[in-house]
Amino acid sequence: CSTWGNFHFKTFDGLIFSFPGLCNYVFASHCNAPYEDFNIQIRRTVVENAPTINRITMKLEGVAAELTKDVVMIDSNRVQLPYSQSGITIEKSSIYVKVASKMGVVLMWNEDDSILLELNEKYANQTCGLCGDFNGLPVYNELYSNNIRMTALQFGNMQKIDGPTEHCEDFTSTLPDNCTDNFxxxxxxxxxxxxxxxxxxxxxxxxxxxxxxxxxxxxxxxxxxxxxxxxxxxxxxxxxxAGGHPGEWRTSKLCPKKCPYNMQYQECSSPCADTCTNPKRSQFCEEHCMDGCFCPPGKFLDIHTVFDDINNSGCIPQQQCSCIYNGNTYATGASFSEQCRSCTCNGGQWSCQDLSCPGTCSVEGGSHISTYDRKHYDYHGDCTYVLSKHCKDELFAIVVELRKCGRTDTETCLKTVTLNMNKGQTWFPAFNLTQKVIILFLSVANATVFRPSSFFVNIHTNFGIKLEIQIIPIMQVFVRLDPIFKEQTCGLCGNFNDIQTDDFKAINGLIEGTAAAFANTWRTQASCLDIQNSFENPCALSIENEKYAQHWCGLLTDSKGPFADCHYAVNPSIYHSNCMFDTCNCENSEDCLCAALSSYVRACAAKGIQLDGWRTDVCCKYS
Structure with missing residues (x-):
């Protein structure tokens, strides 16, 4: 169905008529069904003697969208294009705004006089409005009411929908039927x-x-x-x-069109334009061609011309495209290096080389474990476990004690951390929260123990192991392993081979399917019982705890909050999930909350991003 130009309409069934109404009308709606999937309404106005569509309102599966020139509103909130949410996609090309719904509704508006609406055939015999009833018969039943033939004017006025305080008069003027001149x-x-x-x-x-x-x-x-x-x-x-390919009918004198930048107007080209950020989009496009402004083909066969959507400089050869990283633009040929990789911009695409990097493993909140290969899992242990060790020569072994420390089985705490070196010849004393750690500095043959702050105790060895043991507000441990130990470790921290799928390798060499089955094999005491997987949500047990956690943990994901400056470098989602679980689960919610927030701050610091001032409103007593 479509409408265009001087108030012309073409229904789903092919009837073409004119209706010069300037009120709000139902263009097409889902009717004769228990639930209305869509309702599309339009309003025209006349600007400099030319009719133009100035507003389109749509209800698509309960989502309200309003389109006016250069502005798109979703549920009364302005959104930026492209937009994709709730099964609705809205994007803008050089000429058209396109709205597509997963239900099978596609609307294209040129922000001027024309709308083209496509519906899935499942809506046959189920539509109302100016687009007709979609029954395959051009006149029936659009222009018939109680077997009485109506005029297009009467039919159009029947589709009028006034606003709550509006009273728009029906259009009653008659249009000239005859033309004296022969055009x-x-x-x-x-x-x-x-x-x-x-x-x-x-x-x-x-x-x-x-x-x-x-x-x-x-x-x-x-x-x-x-x-x-x-x-x-x-x-x-x-x-x-209809699947055709119209030629270039426009000329410099007949309906000429101008395009921005160095683009060319074409009557039939792929609507999926290639850009610097998506240079192969047209290769996967299955939509029919459309008119608009497009990049001209390259002068030579080996030159692929794309639109520069990074610098908005028009059409350029793909080889000249810039790249984006962390919000910064890099010209082709430019490069950057960061921990673990070096990248060079090559025609809009990053070409990266992995560098040899240390592995990090952690136990946070007493149950959240992250492996060297960045696999995250939860385990609520009640024993001592091998966190990580050198499997072949036993150059080192890190043992942790996890114990239940609350009223529920899922409330577990890290109690001690022990580092064993030289095949058991050197043991560092365990650090226990119930003890006051008073070590300021200790040096032995292969390692140094020192306390850089009141919150941490660090152990640095001379053969590539660094431990950070957090003791305030709760105990957490962070292990940093030199890359020389790659593919030589085992334990709860995994095997450090850059493959997450085999991190659950048990002590017998088999790969377990669950975190509990895997971790149970790394107990160091045979008397301990196996732990079962837990799927409890502690926030469901207390509305007050959940509200408290949502408020304070929500700071992690708040785009304008104190942690927002780090979002581009460290995804806060896993830290937010851990924070919600721990804050709801702990008897002392504030301690666990502050530990979870500090874990994110520490991860950001490892990326070179310092987050200052986050303790202003929360965790003040630990500042």
């Missing part, structure tokens, strides 16, 4: 020209010739001769929709 020449000559030769076999041209003549009849009255261009353009769109 047949330009209409027929253009619509049957070589540019539309393929189209004439796909779309009946006679009705569009008549519509064009009708436009010319009214042009003297409305002082708008450009309406014939709108009808030519509509015939071209209908041809493309």
């Amino acid at each position: 047949d020449d330009i209409c027929q000559k253009t619509l049957t020209s070589s540019a539309f030769l393929e189209c004439n076999g796909l779309v009946d041209v006679e009705e569009y010739i008549m519509t064009c003549q009708d436009d010319l009849c009214r042009s003297e009255e409305s002082k708008n001769a450009s309406c014939i261009c709108d009808t030519f353009a509509e015939y071209s769109r209908q041809c493309a929709h």
